[in-house]
Amino acid sequence: MGTDRAPVAEVAGAIGALRKLEPDIELVLVGDQAVVEAELANHPDAPRERLHLHHAPDRVTAADAPASALRRKPESSIVVGLKLVQSGDADAFVSAGSTGAVMATSLFTLRPLPGVDRPAVGTVLPTAGRPCLLLDAGANVDCKPQHLVQFAHLGNIYAQDLLGVERPRVALLNIGEEPEKGDELTVETHRLLAAEAGLDFIGNVEGRDIILGACDVVVADGFVGNVLLKFYESVAEFIIGLLKKELRQAGRDLDLEGVFRVLDYAEYGGAPLLGVGGISVICHGESSPRAIQNALGVAARAVRSNMVKHIARELASPEPSREA
Amino acid sequence: MGTDRAPVAEVAGAIGALRKLEPDIELVLVGDQAVVEAELANHPDAPRERLHLHHAPDRVTAADAPASALRRKPESSIVVGLKLVQSGDADAFVSAGSTGAVMATSLFTLRPLPGVDRPAVGTVLPTAGRPCLLLDAGANVDCKPQHLVQFAHLGNIYAQDLLGVERPRVALLNIGEEPEKGDELTVETHRLLAAEAGLDFIGNVEGRDIILGACDVVVADGFVGNVLLKFYESVAEFIIGLLKKELRQAGRDLDLEGVFRVLDYAEYGGAPLLGVGGISVICHGESSPRAIQNALGVAARAVRSNMVKHIARELASPEPSREA
Numbered sequence: 001m002g003t004d005r006a007p008v009a010e011v012a013g014a015i016g017a018l019r020k021l022e023p024d025i026e027l028v029l030v031g032d033q034a035v036v037e038a039e040l041a042n043h044p045d046a047p048r049e050r051l052h053l054h055h056a057p058d059r060v061t062a063a064d065a066p067a068s069a070l071r072r073k074p075e076s077s078i079v080v081g082l083k084l085v086q087s088g089d090a091d092a093f094v095s096a097g098s099t100g101a102v103m104a105t106s107l108f109t110l111r112p113l114p115g116v117d118r119p120a121v122g123t124v125l126p127t128a129g130r131p132c133l134l135l136d137a138g139a140n141v142d143c144k145p146q147h148l149v150q151f152a153h154l155g156n157i158y159a160q161d162l163l164g165v166e167r168p169r170v171a172l173l174n175i176g177e178e179p180e181k182g183d184e185l186t187v188e189t190h191r192l193l194a195a196e197a198g199l200d201f202i203g204n205v206e207g208r209d210i211i212l213g214a215c216d217v218v219v220a221d222g223f224v225g226n227v228l229l230k231f232y233e234s235v236a237e238f239i240i241g242l243l244k245k246e247l248r249q250a251g252r253d254l255d256l257e258g259v260f261r262v263l264d265y266a267e268y269g270g271a272p273l274l275g276v277g278g279i280s281v282i283c284h285g286e287s288s289p290r291a292i293q294n295a296l297g298v299a300a301r302a303v304r305s306n307m308v309k310h311i312a313r314e315l316a317s318p319e320p321s322r323e324a
Numbered sequence: 325m326g327t328d329r330a331p332v333a334e335v336a337g338a339i340g341a342l343r344k345l346e347p348d349i350e351l352v353l354v355g356d357q358a359v360v361e362a363e364l365a366n367h368p369d370a371p372r373e374r375l376h377l378h379h380a381p382d383r384v385t386a387a388d389a390p391a392s393a394l395r396r397k398p399e400s401s402i403v404v405g406l407k408l409v410q411s412g413d414a415d416a417f418v419s420a421g422s423t424g425a426v427m428a429t430s431l432f433t434l435r436p437l438p439g440v441d442r443p444a445v446g447t448v449l450p451t452a453g454r455p456c457l458l459l460d461a462g463a464n465v466d467c468k469p470q471h472l473v474q475f476a477h478l479g480n481i482y483a484q485d486l487l488g489v490e491r492p493r494v495a496l497l498n499i500g501e502e503p504e505k506g507d508e509l510t511v512e513t514h515r516l517l518a519a520e521a522g523l524d525f526i527g528n529v530e531g532r533d534i535i536l537g538a539c540d541v542v543v544a545d546g547f548v549g550n551v552l553l554k555f556y557e558s559v560a561e562f563i564i565g566l567l568k569k570e571l572r573q574a575g576r577d578l579d580l581e582g583v584f585r586v587l588d589y590a591e592y593g594g595a596p597l598l599g600v601g602g603i604s605v606i607c608h609g610e611s612s613p614r615a616i617q618n619a620l621g622v623a624a625r626a627v628r629s630n631m632v633k634h635i636a637r638e639l640a641s642p643e644p645s646r647e648a
Contacts, residue, residue, distance in 0.1 A: 128562055138499060141507035175462060175550040183465035183547045207555030211562045223507045224548055226499040228555055231531030235559045238452055238535045243567060 001031040001059050001077040002097030003287050010096070011039045013292025015046045021297045026050045028090055030081040032057055056080035059097075066100025070108050078102055082109045085278045092279035092299035094270060096287045102280065103139055103273055110278035113308070115315030118143070119275035120151045120222070121282060122158050123229055124268035129213020133159055134173075136219075137271060138226035145188040148172070148219050152199055153314050154274040155217035161305035162298065163216065167200050171215035173224060174204035185221060193219075198314065270295030272302060275311060279303055325355040325383050325401040326421030327611050334420070335363045337616025339370045345621045350374045352414055354405040356381055380404035383421075390424025394432050402426055406433045409602045416603035416623035418594060420611045426604065427463055427597055434602035437632070439639035442467070443599035444475045444546070445606060446482050447553055448592035453537020457483055458497075460543075461595060462550035469512040472496070472543050476523055477638050478598040479541035485629035486622065487540065491524050495539035497548060498528035509545060517543075522638065594619030596626060599635060603627055 003009040007029070014027045029036050033055040040046055058075040070079055078097050084090035086109040095102050103121070112119050120136035135155050140147065152170050159168035172190055174182045179190050181204060193201045205214050207228070220228070269291065270283035279302045283295045302308070327333045331353070338351045353360050357379040364370060382399040394403055402421050408414035410433040419426050427445070436443050444460035459479050464471065476494050483492035496514055498506045503514050505528060517525045529538050531552070544552070593615065594607035603626045607619045626632070 128565070141499070173551060175465070175547055175554075183545075186547075207551045207553070208558035210555065211558040221507075223499055223510075224551055227497060227531045227544075227548055227552060229531070230499075231534070231552055231555060232559060234532035234535040235556060236563060239560060239563045241452070 001035075001056070002095045002283070002285065003292070004285055006096070007031055007036050007039050009287055009289045009292050011036065011043065011046075012289035013287070013296065014051065015043055016289055016293035017296035017300075018047050018050050021293060022300045025296075025300050026052065027296070028052045028054050028081075028084065030054045030056045030077045030084070032059075032077075054080065054084065060101040062098065064098070064101065066098060067104045069098075069101040070105050076101075078105050079109075082106055082280065085280070086110060091303045092281065094281045094283065094292070094295045094299050096270075096283035096285055096292065096295075098285075099138075099282055102282050106273050106276050106278075106280040110276040110280060113275055113277055113312045113315055116150055116154070116275035116311075118147050118150070119273050120154055121271045122155060122274050123225075123271040124163070125210065125229075125232060126268075127211050127213040130165065130216060131163060131268060132210055132213065132215060133163065133217045134210070134220065134225055134229060135217070135274065136222035136225050137229050138222045139273065140222040142223075143185065143221040145185060145192050148185070148189040148221070149192050149196060150275070150315065151219045152193055152196070152201070152217065154311060155219060156199055157307060157310045157314055158272070158274060159216045161307040161310060162301050165216045168216035169202045169214070170199050170217045170219065171202050171205040171209070173207075173210075173218050173220040173228075175206060177204050177206070179203070189219075268294065269298035272298065275315070276308075277312075278308060325359075325380070326419045326607070326609065327616070328609055330420075331355055331360050331363050333611055333613045333616050335360065335367065335370075336613035337611070337620065338375065339367055340613055340617035341620035341624075342371050342374050345617060346624045349620075349624050350376065351620070352376045352378050352405075352408065354378045354380045354401045354408070356383075356401075378404065378408065384425040386422065388422070388425065390422060391428045393422075393425040394429050400425075402429050403433075406430060406602075406604065409604070410434060415627045416605065418605045418607065418616070418619045418623050420594075420607035420609055420616065420619075423462075423606055423609075426606050430597050430600050430602075430604040434600040434604060437599055437601055437636045437639055440474055440478070440599035440635075442471050442474070443597050444478055445595045446479060446598050447549075447595040448487070449534065449553075449556060450592075451535050451537040454489065454540060455487060455592060456534055456537065456539060457487065457541045458534070458544065458549050458553060459541070459598065460546035460549050461553050462546045463597065464546040466547075467509065467545040469509060469516050472509070472513040472545070473516050473520060474599070474639065475543045476517055476520070476525070476541065478635060479543060480523055481631060481634045481638055482596070482598060483540045485631045485634060486625050489540045492540035493526045493538075494523050494541045494543065495526050495529040495533070497531075497534070497542050497544040497552075499530060501528050501530070503527070513543075592618065593622035596622065599639070600632075601636075602632060 056077040060069045060076045085093045118140045121139045122135040123137040124131045159165045174186045270281040273280045281299045380401040384393045384400045409417045442464045445463045446459040447461040448455045483489045498510045594605040597604045605623045
């Protein structure tokens with residue numbers, strides 16, 4: 001029930017995932033049963049045998065304090081859905097609802113894994129090379145160096161399990177390449193990461209290196225990560241807007257499909273909260289059906305690859321092993 | 325002597341500035357006299373009556389520690405040039421040399437103005453609306469809230485004097501619009517800015533708002549500002565690269581001149597170090613002649629508008645006045 005015109009994108013995305021992406025999973029649509037049924041009626045050919053409904057009459061809105069959802073909206077789709085994961089009745093949760101409420105409720109219900117002080121949101125950025133996982137993309141501000149080291153491990157497992165990178169190149173977002181460059185946080189984090197076992201730490205990267213595909217995982221404080229993520233989205237939109245205007249003025253028509261495909265965040269699905277004891281994937285409020293479909297694909301891959309177990313193993317041991 | 329193929333761009337940019345931009349200024353080329361003379365020989369029609377040479381045999385290189393230039397390379401073009409400003413023999417200094425060395429030497433020779441704890445680098449970003457001044461773009465990390473408040477005043481004067489904005493909309497870069505959003509630094513800075521006289525503080529902006537033209541000045545810690553700046557440059561390059569590839573594959577030819585013009589940093593010239601007792605403008609090492617030319621234009625406008633005096637007045641008074 002989370003997108004701006006819920007549950008239109010949710011239902012279409014769910015049906016798309018069952019059809020095109022994941023022929024062997026089942027989905028539970030959590031929301032107001034009557035509303036979801038009505039939307040499903042617009043899809044008479046939906047594979048209903050793999051599409052279940054779970055009633056959740058309430059909704060978390062922008063007016064609700066994120067941390068209060070669990071206590072004050074126990075019948076909301078976010079709380080009900082995450083409790084299905086907590087109880088083992090579902091393997092993963094995907095939502096385009098209030099990011100803050102999904103994060104807070106995921107923390108309360110799925111709990112941080114041992115060795116994870118601050119679960120982080122990981123977002124995949126399109127680059128000139130392989131896609132790059134940025135974390136933390138906004139769950140945590142005022143991070144300490146040891147938090148960023150934990151993010152590096154979380155990202156390392158994500159890149160292995162979900163992006164299929166055998167030995168992910170992990171980098172620290174900084175304002176210079178040299179180890180002594182940066183602010184207090186990054187100088188100390190660089191020192192810790194350089195000594196950390198179980199990671200292919202390639203050192204500092206700058207803003208420009210990300211887009212060139214210099215690394216598979218880039219670690220940052222959630223403040224910096226969030227500013228960067230929102231800026232990326234807007235710069236891409238801005239430049240494409242400029243081009244369209246230019247083309248219109250020139251009376252030219254151009255198919256920008258290829259460019260859009262590369263820049264399309266929907267391609268990579270939602271952003272999982274990494275470091276909690278279950279799969280919880282956060283989507284944009286303005287997600288399209290395809291974005292929902294791909295977020296469900298991310299969730300399914302995370303389940304199949306045993307990502308949570310791998311993270312637990314990587315973070316729990318005092319000397320993280322190199323095995324995925 | 326600062327660009328990658330110095331002094332080619334410097335000499336061409338200087339001649340361009342004298343011809344096209346500033347018919348009533350004189351320029352002093354500071355560098356190895358023989359080398360500069362040789363390059364000038366390639367421009368037989370240069371307006372030599374307004375183009376002076378000042379010998380500086382040495383160069384600061386990437387191998388030099390930025391803070392040591394003044395002491396260890398006193399005959400370098402950076403040190404000699406800035407001393408001309410310090411002595412009053414020149415009104416402004418422009419360099420595409422080592423950013424760190426220009427900053428450090430500017431601080432030592434021109435000194436921070438009273439009321440300015442940390443001079444900041446201001447960079448103008450192209451947006452969908454009016455250009456937006458971002459500061460600090462990289463001179464200071466681990467800033468305190470009062471530093472960001474000072475940046476706001478520095479940017480306020482820059483936008484008035486150099487961008488011609490009568491009442492600049494000043495914003496704080498943050499990860500949410502609400503005053504309570506952000507990290508420790510931005511929450512406290514927001515509180516101070518909201519109570520600050522002499523500024524049109526419009527509140528928090530997010531990464532995406534900058535590019536939409538939501539503000540004239542955006543204030544950030546130099547770590548965040550530098551990451552953002554480098555990311556902007558690279559995203560623009562990346563997307564234009566994607567488009568060119570797309571067009572080539574489609575066998576289409578398209579004049580992207582208009583888009584490049586909007587995105588062209590050279591358009592806005594260099595980035596001045598704001599808050600010191602003189603004009604010092606920092607350019608990219610890969611500056612084109614046009615970038616140098618426009619940086620000289622920025623320096624000339626800063627001199628003509630009495631920017632340093634305005635900054636001194638705005639920052640020195642305990643209750644900054646609203647007048648420019």
